[in-house]
Amino acid sequence: MAEIPLYPLYNTSYQLYRVSPLHHGDSPLLNDRTLRTHARRLRDLLKGDNVRGVDVDFAGTEGALPKLGPLEECNWDLVGDEDAWIDRHRQSVDPDASQLSSVLSPDRARGIGVELGYEKTAYNALLLRDPGTTPSPEGFTSLPLLMVKMPAAIREVFLNYLKTAFDAHVAPLRLPSTFLASTLETYFRHLGESTSTQKIQHVIQQLKVQLTFPQSTSLLKHIEVTIASHDVPGFISRGKLLATTNQKPFTAALSRYIQKHLAFDLSNPKVYISRIQCGAFVLQTDRLKLMLPEGLSDVSFDEDSSAVESSAAQLAVQEIYSSLIREATGTGKFLPESIVEELRSSTPSSVGSGRRGRRKRAVSTTASSSAATKRPRGRPKTVNGGLSAQEDEEMADA
Template structure:
């Protein structure tokens, strides 16, 4: 397995997450055909060039300098990230992770390109009804007005609804736990991928007028200790918690309880953001993924550390797909 060139579009950019209800598409199997996608690309391009939304006014809710940076409209492209059902190889192209199946929409201007990724996961998510296509998770990097235009087009063309994907604290913690567990299977991958871990804890009711949240940072060299302590705490746990049982959060919860008398299980405390060297994820639905580490063995194939990093990233996206799918 020889690495391919290029970086998947989901990496190294901040996306806003949305959930999308099933698309109504008569003869859904034809949705992925190039001619069909080109047709929708042309129609969407026409809609954003209409009198109501001229190129120079695309970013009505953004600063004036952002408008000027985009420049004249060039083209709109819709294309498949990965043909449904194809085998996936964990490479660094747009097809590098199994969960990166779906649709990519690019709106290109002279000096900027805006992107929407509509993801469907490894498993076929077409409904038993042949007139439906499921693309439950949408990752968007567009100005507000263009994003609104895209949402309107999807609703009018496919009778679907796009809504912000808000994540609760338990989902954020599960995502972090899953990522750490996968990386921990290879010590080299863990060292290269997991750096300082940062968590933002929000209070439903401010403890003090100016204290609405606190940030917790754990140095990379301390993460293994929290995991080890957490495994001991989890094994001895007899009462339920509001978080999915996991080694890292169990260790952190124990540490904060002892050191500063802060109980993460209190109803008024919520995990609102998590970040490490590989990704950042917020409760409001903001995601930034960094490209997994590349390591090659003597045969020119990805080494164990690189494969572990990719599996961890794939599992993270799969959990987000499940969160979106559960709400569509």
């Protein structure tokens, strides 16, 4: 049986931005006709189309990026959760199941997926929300989290289009050190549950934590602490024995270890965590790469696997997604708090967001054909026990 394409949130290095509510007036944004219109307009800008010899708004990017070849496709589509993603692609992998597929409604959509297909490569961006909790004022649609995988020249045109077409403010999302630490603790908490069949050391693998102190000295910018996979559970156990863990046992143990061996205090505002890299994700203050959670990668599409229990890693990803949306919305709110509270109280719960206990499994077409292994497929070979050098270059790409 054919496999469902990989959900776009996974295995891609994204730059993070936050976006104010998109203004569209009386015409709804989240419908096919409106999305096709914006796709056509963005394509014209990227190709450098002009009216009567005058460039429309922005210069084209094809001359700036000649190695990509011509722009062949520009698509804007609704993006739902993993369940909706399977429903959308079910017909292509199993034509007989077309009657079972459901159409993704705007109220259930997580947001918009933008895909740019060039002759030699492709890029994408995701405008995201939590459909059950993200309020939108009248005439606007709130998609506060923007994740972009584009080179600088194309990214500039795309961001400017969002600003001018929707009268929106777009700013880089700067994640605080506490958010990076909490993301790691979220994985540890779910993987440490008594019902979890996954082990921390197998999912997290080798762990690298980068400490940065830019205001302390010009000679030393950062230090990277590497922890072997089999030592990670020991840090967590030690942290649980400390009196002031505040439900963050690993962070407490790491802080105690660094203070003893390196004489650095993580509670000092001049010392903060700027990057965490492990087998589950790579997270910086402005970038994110989520790996495909184990449990999604080892099941092919068929009717018997249409609904299964979520793995601990999947539950962790769901919680991290919601946290990212809150962070993008709450860091200097674009709306007054009174309006936010009023809209939140009148926003109905999403049908899709209520199904937390049972999830369908999407499968990457690039995954290995072997179904016997329990490890997530499609992961790159490691370099000295960590992630590949290619991934490091992706995360460092401006």
